[in-house]
Amino acid sequence: MTASPSPRPTWGGVPLTRRRLVLGMAAVGGFLAVDLGAVAWAGGWIGAAHRLIPDDFIKAFAWVNGKQPGFRKNHGKGVAVAGYFESNGNGRDLSSATVFQSGRTPVVGRFSLAGGNAHAADAAATARGLGLAFGFPGGSQWRTAMLNLPVFPDNSPQGFYDRLLASKASPDTGKPDPKAMAAFLAAHPETAKAMKIIGQTPPSPGFADSTFWSLNTFYFVSESGSRTPVRWSLVPVTRPALTPRAPGPSSGPNALFDAVVRQIRSGPLQWKLMLTVGEPEDPLNDATLPWPADRRAIDAGTLTLSSIETERAGNARDINFDPLVLPPGIERSDDPLLSPRSAVYAASYRVRARESKGSPAVNVDQVTP
Amino acid sequence: MSTEIDDTAATVTPPQKFTALSRMFHWLTAILIFAALLIGFTMVNWLAGYATLRVIHMSIGILVLIVVVLRIVNRLGHHPPAWPSTVGRREGKAVIWLERVLYALILAQPLVGWAMVSATGKPVRVFGVLPLPRIAPFNIDVYSVLRETHSILAYLLVVVIAAHVSLVLAHTTVLRDGMLRRMTFQLRPARK
Numbered sequence: 425m426t427a428s429p430s431p432r433p434t435w436g437g438v439p440l441t442r443r444r445l446v447l448g449m450a451a452v453g454g455f456l457a458v459d460l461g462a463v464a465w466a467g468g469w470i471g472a473a474h475r476l477i478p479d480d481f482i483k484a485f486a487w488v489n490g491k492q493p494g495f496r497k498n499h500g501k502g503v504a505v506a507g508y509f510e511s512n513g514n515g516r517d518l519s520s521a522t523v524f525q526s527g528r529t530p531v532v533g534r535f536s537l538a539g540g541n542a543h544a545a546d547a548a549a550t551a552r553g554l555g556l557a558f559g560f561p562g563g564s565q566w567r568t569a570m571l572n573l574p575v576f577p578d579n580s581p582q583g584f585y586d587r588l589l590a591s592k593a594s595p596d597t598g599k600p601d602p603k604a605m606a607a608f609l610a611a612h613p614e615t616a617k618a619m620k621i622i623g624q625t626p627p628s629p630g631f632a633d634s635t636f637w638s639l640n641t642f643y644f645v646s647e648s649g650s651r652t653p654v655r656w657s658l659v660p661v662t663r664p665a666l667t668p669r670a671p672g673p674s675s676g677p678n679a680l681f682d683a684v685v686r687q688i689r690s691g692p693l694q695w696k697l698m699l700t701v702g703e704p705e706d707p708l709n710d711a712t713l714p715w716p717a718d719r720r721a722i723d724a725g726t727l728t729l730s731s732i733e734t735e736r737a738g739n740a741r742d743i744n745f746d747p748l749v750l751p752p753g754i755e756r757s758d759d760p761l762l763s764p765r766s767a768v769y770a771a772s773y774r775v776r777a778r779e780s781k782g783s784p785a786v787n788v789d790q791v792t793p
Numbered sequence: 794m795s796t797e798i799d800d801t802a803a804t805v806t807p808p809q810k811f812t813a814l815s816r817m818f819h820w821l822t823a824i825l826i827f828a829a830l831l832i833g834f835t836m837v838n839w840l841a842g843y844a845t846l847r848v849i850h851m852s853i854g855i856l857v858l859i860v861v862v863l864r865i866v867n868r869l870g871h872h873p874p875a876w877p878s879t880v881g882r883r884e885g886k887a888v889i890w891l892e893r894v895l896y897a898l899i900l901a902q903p904l905v906g907w908a909m910v911s912a913t914g915k916p917v918r919v920f921g922v923l924p925l926p927r928i929a930p931f932n933i934d935v936y937s938v939l940r941e942t943h944s945i946l947a948y949l950l951v952v953v954i955a956a957h958v959s960l961v962l963a964h965t966t967v968l969r970d971g972m973l974r975r976m977t978f979q980l981r982p983a984r985k
Contacts, residue, residue, distance in 0.1 A: 435879070435967070435968060436877075436878070436879030436880060436881050436884065436968060436970070437878065437879060437881075438879055438967075438968045438969075438970070440967065444966065444967045444968075444969070445967060447966045447967065448962070448963050448966040448967035450966075451962045451963075451965075451966045452959045452962050452963055452966075455955075455958055455959065455962055456955060456959065459951075459954075459955055459958070460951070460955065462831060463830070463831070463834060463951050466830075466831045466832075466834035466835040466838075467834040467835075467838060468834075468838035475839075476840060477838045477839070477840065478837065478838070478840060478843075479838075557914075560914060561914040561915075561916075561927070561931050562916070563916045563917075563918070563924040564916065564924075565915075565916055581840050581841075737932075737933070737934075738931070738932070741933075742914070742931070742932070742933040743914060744913060744915075746915070748844050749915055749916065752922070756844065760841065762844065763840060763841050763842065763843050763844035763845070764840035764841065764843070766843055766844050766847075767836075767837070767839075767840050767843035767844070768840070770837075770843075771837070773913070773936075774937070774940055777933045777934070777936055777937035777940065778937045778940075778941065
């Protein structure tokens with residue numbers, strides 16, 4: 425018979441002494457502190473107060489534009505297009521990517537307006553986007569998200585973020601607060617300089633006659649392994665029939681989109697894909713700086729967009745035009761915008777994927793012939 | 794039933810070890826899973842590191858998938874050594890379930906990640922060069938379910954791994970039953 429008034433607790437038949445329990449709690453507690461601490465640090469719950477994370481951009485877009493459920497958090501307004509790229513083989517000297525071998529690659533894409541309001545009225549001054557996915561959904565596809573601007577206004581994610589916040593329309597005037605924008609430009613001289621360059625290239629009348637630029641620099645890698653810094657652009661091929669039709673009905677909230685719907689219905693639109701080759705002294709990691717105009721440019725082939733449709737499930741609506749989806753033969757540069765673009769586009773895609781989808785502002789069926 | 798209360802006496806016999814192959818698989822999985830989880834949590838919150846870490850994360854994920862399939866094959870062929878006598882019936886049942894859940898999570902997580910990338914229509918390429926087939930249709934709703942599942946499974950893995958390690962540490966330090974030694978490698982030749 426046991427004399428002890430309070431029998432010692434046991435576990436698995438082994439009595440638990442205070443010394444062992446303290447040791448055990450120290451071991452388990454120490455492990456959990458390190459393990460869960462590492463997870464909390466990696467997840468940004470501790471120690472991330474002062475750095476920008478992708479979610480900050482999603483919140484900032486919502487703050488500036490309202491929620492916009494189901495739409496891209498930037499370039500929310502758009503229309504799906506499709507066609508093909510006919511390579512002439514000239515790009516093969518620079519890149520081993522299959523898209524530059526002679527022949528056709530199917531392309532899906534999307535015209536868009538910059539800005540997070542998916543129902544914004546078209547305006548000539550708003551930047552126009554063209555997202556393309558060459559060879560979608562194949563294993564060596566190439567995605568790009570381009571703008572009708574010769575340079576990008578920002579050269580860092582912080583600059584983009586600050587500009588986004590400064591662009592919020594004041595409730596009184598419906599326009600950005602001039603004081604906030606002036607303060608932003610004073611803090612970001614690179615944007616002030618880029619805006620000057622952008623101002624020297626007035627926008628064309630519509631999407632169809634816009635030149636679109638890659639903005640960031642990428643490396644093209646040839647069969648022999650040589651790496652060349654390249655910026656690309658799409659230069660419109662003027663179609664005789666386009667000029668008279670281009671102005672179209674130049675009013676209404678969808679004037680620019682309606683015009684491109686009519687133009688593609690009347691015949692395919694075409695652009696030359698120009699590969700501009702950088703020289704060693706050219707800025708590779710600063711999208712606000714242009715390259716000199718005399719740089720060698722190679723005509724790599726013709727992009728033809730022959731069909732246009734309303735954004736819907738399964739078309740370009742559901743494609744994230746992540747600029748780092750690159751085929752073998754094209755690599756990213758160290759431009760500090762590229763990884764953040766990829767990260768924030770992914771965050772936007774995740775958020776809009778789980779939201780119920782609103783009906784898009786541009787409906788091609790509502791465009792009169 | 795033991796009334797032994799003298800804790801200086803050896804109450805348990807040293808347990809048998811897992812086979813060297815099983816132990817190697819275990820620690821390889823542990824390193825890969827820990828790296829994949831930490832990198833996964835980090836990359837979605839790090840603008841500048843996202844692009845590089847994404848490639849590394851996907852590559853580790855595929856390694857995990859290969860290793861866990863080999864482990865399951867190995868596990869089906871080898872019965873693990875008996876537990877120390879300190880593991881009672883009810884605890885044993887709980888531990889069996891914990892390990893089944895852990896195996897299931899380690900198998901499911903890379904598959905969900907692979908399917909999730911497939912559903913975005915993006916190419917699935919690991920180690921920067923190796924193209925993998927797409928295992929889910931291009932569909933944003935499918936992507937969304939898989940993407941949220943990938944996060945939930947990641948948190949479950951953190952919890953289940955924390956429970957797994959805590960239990961082994963508790964056994965080893967409180968009960969001194971040599972639980973951890975079943976899985977360790979002898980760094981120095983044993984002195985007999």
